[in-house]
Amino acid sequence: MLYSLILRVAARILVPLLLLFSLFMLLRGHNLPGGGFVGGLVAASAFVLHVLTAGVHASRRVLRVEAHTLLGVGLACAYGTGLLALVMGEPLLTSLWVDVHLPLLGHLHLGSTLLFDIGVMLVVVGTVLLMVFSVEDRLPGLAEE
Amino acid sequence: MLLAVLSIFVGAALAPLAVRFLGEAAKWVLGLLPLGVFVFFARQGPRIAHGDPIRHTHEWLPSLEVPLSFYLDGLSLLFALLVTGIGTLIVVYGGGYLAHHEQLGRFYVQLLSFMGAMLGLVVADNVFLFFIFFELTSLTSYLLIGFYHTEEESRRAARKALVVTGGGGLALLGGLVVLGSVTGTWEFSQMLSMGGMVQDHPYYLAIFVLVCAGGFTKSAQFPFHFWLPAAMAGPTPVSAYLHSATMVKAGVFLLARLHPVLGGTAVWTGTLGLVGGFTMLMSAWLALRYTDLKQILAYTTVMVLGLLTMLLGIGTETAIKAMVTFTVVHALYKGGLFMMAGSIDHETGTRDLLELGGLRGAMPWTMAGGVATGLSMAGLPPFFGFIGKEVTYEAALHSPAWGPLILGAGVLSNAALVGSGLLVGLKPFIGEMKGAFTREPHEAPLSMWVGPLLLGGVGLAFGLYPAFIDHSLLGAAQAGILQESHELHLALWHGFTPALMASLGTFALGFTLYAFWEGLRESVFMQGLGVLFGKGPGRVFERGLYGVARISDAVTRTVQNGRFRWYLFATFSGIFVLVGGGLLASGTVPGLSFAGNVEYYEVALAGLIVLAALVAVRTHDRFVAILALSVGGYGVALLYLLFGAPDLAMTQFAVETLTLILLVIVIVHLPGIQGDEPLGIRLRDGLVAAGCGALLTAIMSVIIKIPLDRRVSDYLASNSYTEAQGHNIVNVILVDFRGLDTMGEITVLTVAALGVYVLMRMPSQKKPELTQTEAGGEASETATETS
Numbered sequence: 001m002l003y004s005l006i007l008r009v010a011a012r013i014l015v016p017l018l019l020l021f022s023l024f025m026l027l028r029g030h031n032l033p034g035g036g037f038v039g040g041l042v043a044a045s046a047f048v049l050h051v052l053t054a055g056v057h058a059s060r061r062v063l064r065v066e067a068h069t070l071l072g073v074g075l076a077c078a079y080g081t082g083l084l085a086l087v088m089g090e091p092l093l094t095s096l097w098v099d100v101h102l103p104l105l106g107h108l109h110l111g112s113t114l115l116f117d118i119g120v121m122l123v124v125v126g127t128v129l130l131m132v133f134s135v136e137d138r139l140p141g142l143a144e145e
Numbered sequence: 146m147l148l149a150v151l152s153i154f155v156g157a158a159l160a161p162l163a164v165r166f167l168g169e170a171a172k173w174v175l176g177l178l179p180l181g182v183f184v185f186f187a188r189q190g191p192r193i194a195h196g197d198p199i200r201h202t203h204e205w206l207p208s209l210e211v212p213l214s215f216y217l218d219g220l221s222l223l224f225a226l227l228v229t230g231i232g233t234l235i236v237v238y239g240g241g242y243l244a245h246h247e248q249l250g251r252f253y254v255q256l257l258s259f260m261g262a263m264l265g266l267v268v269a270d271n272v273f274l275f276f277i278f279f280e281l282t283s284l285t286s287y288l289l290i291g292f293y294h295t296e297e298e299s300r301r302a303a304r305k306a307l308v309v310t311g312g313g314g315l316a317l318l319g320g321l322v323v324l325g326s327v328t329g330t331w332e333f334s335q336m337l338s339m340g341g342m343v344q345d346h347p348y349y350l351a352i353f354v355l356v357c358a359g360g361f362t363k364s365a366q367f368p369f370h371f372w373l374p375a376a377m378a379g380p381t382p383v384s385a386y387l388h389s390a391t392m393v394k395a396g397v398f399l400l401a402r403l404h405p406v407l408g409g410t411a412v413w414t415g416t417l418g419l420v421g422g423f424t425m426l427m428s429a430w431l432a433l434r435y436t437d438l439k440q441i442l443a444y445t446t447v448m449v450l451g452l453l454t455m456l457l458g459i460g461t462e463t464a465i466k467a468m469v470t471f472t473v474v475h476a477l478y479k480g481g482l483f484m485m486a487g488s489i490d491h492e493t494g495t496r497d498l499l500e501l502g503g504l505r506g507a508m509p510w511t512m513a514g515g516v517a518t519g520l521s522m523a524g525l526p527p528f529f530g531f532i533g534k535e536v537t538y539e540a541a542l543h544s545p546a547w548g549p550l551i552l553g554a555g556v557l558s559n560a561a562l563v564g565s566g567l568l569v570g571l572k573p574f575i576g577e578m579k580g581a582f583t584r585e586p587h588e589a590p591l592s593m594w595v596g597p598l599l600l601g602g603v604g605l606a607f608g609l610y611p612a613f614i615d616h617s618l619l620g621a622a623q624a625g626i627l628q629e630s631h632e633l634h635l636a637l638w639h640g641f642t643p644a645l646m647a648s649l650g651t652f653a654l655g656f657t658l659y660a661f662w663e664g665l666r667e668s669v670f671m672q673g674l675g676v677l678f679g680k681g682p683g684r685v686f687e688r689g690l691y692g693v694a695r696i697s698d699a700v701t702r703t704v705q706n707g708r709f710r711w712y713l714f715a716t717f718s719g720i721f722v723l724v725g726g727g728l729l730a731s732g733t734v735p736g737l738s739f740a741g742n743v744e745y746y747e748v749a750l751a752g753l754i755v756l757a758a759l760v761a762v763r764t765h766d767r768f769v770a771i772l773a774l775s776v777g778g779y780g781v782a783l784l785y786l787l788f789g790a791p792d793l794a795m796t797q798f799a800v801e802t803l804t805l806i807l808l809v810i811v812i813v814h815l816p817g818i819q820g821d822e823p824l825g826i827r828l829r830d831g832l833v834a835a836g837c838g839a840l841l842t843a844i845m846s847v848i849i850k851i852p853l854d855r856r857v858s859d860y861l862a863s864n865s866y867t868e869a870q871g872h873n874i875v876n877v878i879l880v881d882f883r884g885l886d887t888m889g890e891i892t893v894l895t896v897a898a899l900g901v902y903v904l905m906r907m908p909s910q911k912k913p914e915l916t917q918t919e920a921g922g923e924a925s926e927t928a929t930e931t932s
Contacts, residue, residue, distance in 0.1 A: 135811060
C-alpha cells in the first residue's frame with residue numbers, strides 16, 4: 001500500500017541516526033536545548049518510521065519489549081527519582097548530584113534529574129508506540145508486512 | 146497513646162497473616178491486642194479520676210499545623226475503654242461467627258481498622274485528626290456493612306450508611322473549620338474553656354448547625370435514622386460493635402465533647418432535646434413492629450441514641466450523669482444482645498421471633514448471657530439497666546423546663562424498651578420449640594457465648610455494686626463534659642422516690658406490651674408507624690439517590706452526545722462567550738495597534754499558515770486536509786524558532802510529525818468527506834471560528850501592551866544553575882523546579898495511552914467507519930435507555 005524503495009533505504013540509515021540523535025538530545029538537555037520529552041519524541045519518530053517501512057511485527061521484534069513495559073519502566077524511573085530524594089531525607093523530587101570518575105569517560109557530573117528525564121523519555125516513546133501499535137493491530141493496512 | 150492507636154492499625158495489617166498461620170487460634174491471639182490497649186487505658190484511670198487529663202503531642206504535618214495530638218480526659222477514657230473492651234469480645238466473637246468464612250482475614254483487617262479509627266476519634270485532640278478518624282470510621286463501616294458484598298441488600302445498606310454519614314461528615318468539617326477559626330485554636334482541649342466567647346460570636350449558629358448535622362447523621366437521629374436499621378445487613382459482629390457500642394456513639398461523643406463549647410444555649414437545648422426526644426419515642430415504639438431480632442435491637446439502639454442526645458440537650462448535672470451512665474449501660478447490654486442474636490441465628494438458622502422459642506435446653510450458655518443482658522435492657526433490678534433508668538427519670542424530674550413532658554416521653558419509651566428487652570432476651574428461650582429451624586439447634590462455641598455472658602455478668606456486677614465505676618469512671622466522664630467536678634454516686638435503692646414510682650409504672654406498661662405484643666404488632670397504629678418512620682425515610686432517600694442518577698444521566702447524554710463536531714463547537718463557542726464576555730466586563734477594549742517591526746519573512750510565514758488553514762477547511766479530501774493542517778503546524782513551529790524558543794520549536798516539530806503519521810494511519814480507513822454540511826451550520830461554525838480568532842487577536846494585542854513581569858523568569862534564570870545545576874532553564878523547570886508537574890503529566894500520558902490501547906482492543910460490533918460509528922453511538926444510547 002505504501003511501498004517506497006526510497007523510504008525503505010532511507011529508513012535503514014535514518015532509524016539508527018534518529019535514535020542516536022534522541023540520546024544526544026536527552027543527554028545535553030540539561031544545559032542546551034533538548035531534554036527527555038523531545039528526545040522521546042525523536043526516538044518515537046524513529047520507531048514509527050520503522051513501523052512504516054518494516055511493519056508492525058518486525059518493529060515489535062526489534063523493540064524486544066512490549067510498549068506498555070516502556071510505560072511502566074518510565075514511570076518507575078520518574079517516581080523512583082522522586083522517592084530516592086525522600087529516602088535520602090530530602091523533600092520529594094529534590095535532585096541529587098554526584099561526581100564520579102570513570103576510566104574512559106573522565107569526570108562526570110551526574111544528577112538524579114537524568115534518571116527522571118530518562119523516565120520521561122521512556123514514557124513518551126511508550127505512549128506513541130502503544131498508540132501506533134494498537135491502531136495498526138486494529139486497522140492493519142497502512143504499513144506493509 | 147499514639148502507640149496504642151497505631152498498634153491497632155498494625156494489628157489490622159497483620160491480621161490476614163494471623164488468620165492464615167494460626168487458624169482457629171487467631172481470634173484469641175488477635176483479641177489480646179485490644180485487650181492490651183484496654184489495660185493500658187484502664188491504668189490511666191486513677192490519674193484521670195483525679196481530674197488530671199493527659200495530653201500527648203507528636204509532630205506530624207508541621208507545615209499545615211496538624212500535630213498528632215491526643216487528649217485523654219474522663220469522657221475520652223470512658224469511650225476508649227468501651228471501644229477496646231467490647232472490641233476484644235467482638236474480635237473473639239467474630240472469629241467464631243465467621244469461622245468458616247474464607248474472607249475472615251479481610252474481616253479482621255476491616256474490623257481492626259475500624260477499631261483503630263474509633264479509638265483515635267475518641268482520644269484525638271486536634272480537630273483535623275479527629276475529623277480524619279471520624280471519616281475513617283464512616284469508610285471502614287461502609288466496608289464492614291457491605292462485607293457480604295455479593296448480596297445487593299448489603300451493598301445498598303452500605304451505600305446508604307456511607308452517603309448519610311459521609312454527607313454529615315462534610316458538614317461537620319465545615320463546622321469544625323469555622324469553630325477553629327473563631328477560637329483561634331485547632332485543639333479541643335484549648336477550646337473547652339472558650340464556650341462563652343463562641344456562643345456570643347455571630348457564627349455560633351452556623352457552627353452549631355454544621356456540627357449537629359455531623360453528629361445527628363452519625364448517631365442516626367431523626368430524620369437520618371434510617372441508615373442504622375438498614376446497616377443490619379452486615380455480619381452480626383459488626384452490628385454488635387459498630388451499631389450498638391461504638392460508631393453510632395461517635396456522634397453523641399462529638400456533641401458531648403463540644404458541650405462545654407457549644408452547649409447550654411436555648412437553641413442547643415431546644416434542638417437536641419426535641420430531636421433526641423422525638424427520635425427516642427418514635428424508635429422505641431417502632432422496635433415493637435418488627436420480628437427480626439436484629440431489627441428490634443437496631444431500633445432500640447436508635448432509641449438510646451435519641452435518649453443520650455436529649456440528655457445532652459438538657460445539660461444539667463443530673464442529665465449528664467444519666468447520659469454517661471446510660472452510655473455504659475447500653476454498651477454492655479446491646480453488645481451482648483447483638484452477639485446473642487447472632488449466635489441464635491448462627492445455630493438455628495433464623496432470628497425471626499415468630500419462629501423462635503424453647504431454646505433453653507439447647508443453648509443454656511447463650512440463654513444465660515441473653516437473659517442477663519435482656520433484663521438489663523428491660524431495666525429490671527438488680528441489673529445496671531435499672532440504675533440507668535432511675536437516673537434518667539431523675540434527670541427528667543430535675544429538668545429546669547418541660548419536666549413532666551420529658552418524664553412522660555421517657556416512661557413511654559422505656560416501657561417499649563422493657564417490652565423489647567423481654568422479647569429479645571427472654572422470648573427465644575422460653576415456651577415451646579416451634580420446630581421450624583433449618584438447622585438442629587445446638588449450643589454455640591465458647592467464643593460466641595463468652596461475650597454475652599461476660600457483658601451480662603458485668604452489667605449485674607455494676608448493678609449490685611455501682612461503686613465500682615460511679616465516681617472513678619462516670620464521675621470523670623461527667624466532669625469531662627461539664628468541665629466541672631461533681632460527686633457522682635449511684636445506688637440501686639434510692640428509697641420511695643418519684644423516680645421509683647415512674648419505674649414501677651414503666652414495668653407495668655412494659656409487661657403489658659410484652660404480653661399483648663403479637664396483637665399490638667399488627668395493629669393499625671404500629672403499621673402506620675412502620676410505614677411513616679420505618680420504611681418511609683429510607684425510600685425517600687433511595688428515590689432521591691435514583692433521581693440524582695437520572696439527572697446526571699440526562700445531563701451527560703445531552704452534553705456528551707458522541708459527536709466530535711459538537712464537542713468542538715461547544716468548546717469554542719464556550720471560549721468565545723466566556724473569555725469575550727470577561728474581556729468586555731473588565732472594560733479593557735483592545736485597540737488593534739502593533740508596535741515594532743514586521744519582517745517580510747514573518748509576513749510570508751503568517752500567510753503560509755493562513756493559506757494552509759483555508760485549504761484544510763475547503764478541501765474534500767481528508768488526506769489533503771491533514772497535510773494542510775501539518776503545514777500550518779510546521780509554520781507555527783518556525784515562528785517559535787524565529788522568536789527564540791528552540792525547545793518549544795523542536796518539540797512542536799516532533800509532535801507535528803508524529804501527529805501527522807498517526808492521523809494518516811487512521812485516516813486511510815475513513816471515507817472521504819461526503820458532501821457539504823447545510824449552509825446554516827457552515828455559517829454558524831464559520832462565525833464561531835472567526836469569532837475565536839478575532840478574540841485571540843484582540844487578547845494578544847492587549848497582552849503585548851502590558852509590561853512583562855520578569856520576576857519569575859529572572860528568578861529561574863539566576864537560580865537554574867546554582868540550585869538545579871543546569872543551564873537550560875526550560876529543561877530545569879521540567880525536571881526540577883516543576884518536577885512534580887512533569888510527573889503528573891507523564892502519568893496522564895500513560896493513562897491516555899492505555900485508554901487508546903483498551904479502546905482499540907475492545908471487540909468491535911460495527912465497522913470502524915466514522916459515519917457508522919456515529920449512527921452506532923446513537924443506537925447504543927437507545928439501548929441503554931431501554932435497559
